[in-house]
Amino acid sequence: MKFLRHNGAFVALVVVCIVGVARYESFLTVENLSNILRQNSMLGVVALGMTFVILGGGIDLSVGALVAVAGVAAAMLAPHNALLGVLGGILVASLLGVINGLLITKARIQPFITTLAMLIAARAAALAVTHEQSVNISGDGLGWLGRGIAPVVLLLILYAGGWTVLRHTRFGRYVYAVGNDEDVARLMGLRTDRIVIGTYALSGGLAGVAGVMLAARLGAGLPVAATGWELDAIASVVVGGTLLTGGEGGVWRTLVGVLLLGVIFNLFNLDGTISPWWQWVLRGSFLLVVVVVQSHIRPATLPS
């Protein structure tokens, strides 16, 4: 029971994989598995940043739009210098993340509203700057970032880094503290505003990394890229077992959540008989079931 409580998503992932192996011959092939990983690597990077925000008691709805902004920025800068494109894309998204954090902490606007406004404004800005056209990346300085094993390796490196930060740095510990109870954390002497701003900056920056990866993979910066990713990222974090109210969870759980949703999507594709709309209905139902099951086997917060 205790194992299930902490690893419910992992058990579900194993079960889904067993179903996949049993029913679909093409599931357990190098090609299919590496496809799953590569297709979900960008979303995984976004979900990593989301994990920090949610652990700190917030929510970030702007990440999908920031992926698009970063991709467009990278594509526009890349012709000058590939590295400039990479750094520029990440930097722009990070700055927008910092603005989210400042509005939430200093102007005291709710995270939901702040990041919803950022979603709308950032997406619109990406469309306006590009005149609704995709920006092709001339030359091939960035292409490697989105191809082969590079995205997967990058994903794993970033998750290892995220784990280290959460587990072993003061900032990471303070993210948990703020998500547990921001007022108490402040009374205990933490500078909570800085920590909250840090989580949104990180979320923005990682959305920027994902945006650059996506642009490199597509060979273009698309202003309409990553629409709805914020919801997929939140779903992955929550399915993985991080509390939506903050204070408890971790990055590996999120990775399991990303893979779980990714494998299910893959199985639907392999099956090929379920219409896309019913796939979405099933995915939504599945999300609900996993979260309900998890919240029921979770111990009460205050056992007597």
Added chain:
Amino acid sequence: MADVAPPSLLRLEGITRRFGAVTALDRVDVSFRRGEVHALVGENGAGKSTLVKIMTGAYRRDDGEMFLDGAAVNFQTPAEAQAAGICAVHQEVHLLGMRTVAENLFLGREPLRWGLVDWRTMMHDARVLLDDLGLDIDPAATLSHISVARQQMVAIARGVSLGASLLVLDEPTSSLAEREVVILFDLIARLRARGTSIVYISHRLDEIYTVCDRVTVLRDGKLVATRSLDGLERIDLICLMLGKSREALRLGATAFGGRHAAAANVEPLLRARSIAFAPRLRDVSLDVQKGEIVGVAGLLGSGRSETAQVLFGTAKSTAGSMFMNGAPYAPGSPRDAMRAGIGFVSEDRKADGIIPELSVRENLTLAALPLFTKFGIVSRVRQMAIVDRYMSRLGIRASSADQNIRELSGGNQQKVLLARWLCTDPELLILDEPTRGIDIGARGEIQRLVNELAESGLGVLMISSELEELVEGCSRVVVLRDGRTVAELQGDGVSEHAIVHAMAETAL
């Protein structure tokens, strides 16, 4: 022992604090000695919490001086007070429930190794710290998984490890079981032996006499006295808290007409036997007859308001039994209580009583709305008839029934609340501090009104901290102490003297 006072650790001189027109603290002088456990007591509004907040940097003072180790100090924030060694541990533990004990102890100053948190050292240091204080707590345990008492000890240990030389414990035992209290007292003794000063705020006299060396009594924002507890009789301490001189526990002058003869041995309207609601209410029994005013007396924290909550169904009794008109009564909600014929005018008019945005008419008829509502539609005609009747009967002074209740005086607001319940035609009315915060004139009117209501057959249970009001208004007074009925006074036995003695639990 020669009467040479040991040097004081923290000395407060002439501390004054105003909130608007209200003076919460008026030139209070106190000094806390090194290594003493110093009780701070007083009834509601005495100024205890304001004083503590000034000491710990949560509030600023308007006037006065503070000296720590002889040097003038002026804390702007709790962090500054903490850095100077003054630390408060509150009733609700201000710690992180999802984190481990060790993390809570070292939050903000985690040991680092190459820039990363050194968990091994942190666990080790936490264990040493806890062992040192004689606390058997696993530093790796999640805080919310240990008992509230232990959480409180962790908060104290954190204060100690932050270098606190003066710890303020604000009602530390209010949510503890008795055996946990023992552990806490043990810790307090240890800290005192180490030279830590402790300011101990509590309503429980037993505890104060068990752990404290001296006591400071505040009343209405003023210092009453600081005394050594050695040789101070309980009855004298209570007299200090209530502002009575022991010799002059006498009849006061209220508008209650006098005594009601206790009704004969008929089936009481309300009978409560050994009701309990943890942690404050342990064993309370009382009867109310028709046409009788029964008083409930007790110090703050004795379980007075909790009794009302259980009777009115906002808290569920965990033991004992209750009967209304002889029938078993176990309300699950105020709605059940209203159906059984009980009305309740709460202690805090502003928070629980009036709805400030609404008119006199709407406030008055709130509880009785179902009576003149058909198919969800409120009959305005019947509503107005009732409002007119009660406004004239109770002498509610408002420009019209549609005046906003917020604009009325406290006394008139209270009358509206009384009317609210009277128009539901109750058999029993529970009044919690019916005259608190009401000016003298209106106070008399309300007392007269309650008297008239009882004479017309209504049973009244009146909770009050005004001893005169109880003595002159009630035919019987039930005295509570630490959540238990400790005395039931009747007829000529009802006197301030007897009530105070029952509160102190000393023989007459």
